[in-house]
Amino acid sequence: MLWEWQKATSGSLTLPIKATNPAGFLREAGLDVPSWREMGAAAHGAVRRRLKQRVDMATTTQRPNGADLDELSFHNDAVSLCMLVNRRHRTVRVIDFRAGATLAKRNFVIQTARREGIEKLFVLVERDEVATWTRLGFRREGNIPSFYRRSDAWIMGAVVAAVGPMKPERAYGDDDDDDVEDELPEPNPALDLADKTIDKAKRLVKDTQEKSVPPTKLAAAKRDAVQKAVLGAHKNGRALTGFELFSRDAEKTHFVVSGRGGFELFAAYELQPSFASSMLELLVSPRDEGERSLTVSAIRTMLGRLVEVGAVSTFSLAPADDVLLASAFLANGFRKSAVLASHIVVGDKRRDAIVWSKKLADN
Secondary structure, eight states: OHHHHHHHTOTTSOOOTTTTOHHHHHHHTTOOOSOSTTOOHHHHHHHHHHHHHHHHOEEEEEOEEEETEEEEEEESSSOEEEEEEETTTTEEEEEESSOSOOHHHHHHHHHHHHHTTOOEEEEEEOGGGHHHHHHTTOEEEEEETTTTSSSOEEEEEEEGGGOOOOOHHHHHOOOOOOOGGGSOOOOOHHHHHHHHHHHHHHHHHHHHTTSOOOOOEEEEOOHHHHHHHHHHHHHTTOOSOOOOOSSSSOEEEEEEEEEGGGEEEEEEEEEETTTTEEEEEESSOOOSHHHHHHHHHHHHHHHHHHHHTTOSEEEEEEETTOHHHHHHHHTTTOEEEEEEEEEEEETTEEEEEEEEEEEOSOO
């Protein structure tokens, strides 16, 4: 059986993963047949084309920030995209270089995610591509204002375990792209949790608005100190991030914000020079009112630095059930612009995330 498979698919080729398992590969290729021998010539040709497509696919892996993020690039006649794999949170950001809703693209992304042990997929698109990714089975989770300087980035997400098979007619239909605003949104349990958190955070901000915020100072952080802090936070189950890259060509800057009582908060911002948009990351959340007040001051200090370097907008991710951290963002003028289902891992627990966004300058 294996000899026939290798002969029929040109034995000189280096077979990809699962190619030596015909049944598994046929299922992955979307062909429901009992065996290679029982297939006709047309089916043989279809499998050969699928296999050749996988063998011919150029795949590169880069590790720009240690072992927690891989950049996987795929290019062939059917698919041209990049997948930024965050091992810590088991997420993938898909960067698509070829517009259009195709079944091959959708299946390839899902299959790769499952093979890599990924639990959440997401893609940032401009408004006119929202309908395309909706057809591919992704959910609109919100947006990042001014991510592309003069336009917003819409976040389309999919929890891998909840993605079912897609019917070809959805991908290849000739229907016009209907405005996604006319579509009934699917229920999103993460929104309820986020709204409850924000309500509590708003009350906390109101109750503490008369209190003065302690000063904080910002300083550059050395690489070794950052790595040590990340390891310690991860060991204690408090790490919100490992400061992995979010975008391909962004510049990451690490620093530490200090305050009274030995307070230290390691943080980073990632700036996209082309769009002047930024991502702000905090290593840990505050644990009590004292740390919350210092975190409010720390975020304010970091926003001042972002303005100095020319950022026109910023955003940050935080657990959707974190009231203290939510209040720190609200106190600095951030607003909820998206809720991402099952998007981050904190303390070995998978959580929903709120995207907190703020404009820093007029575009």
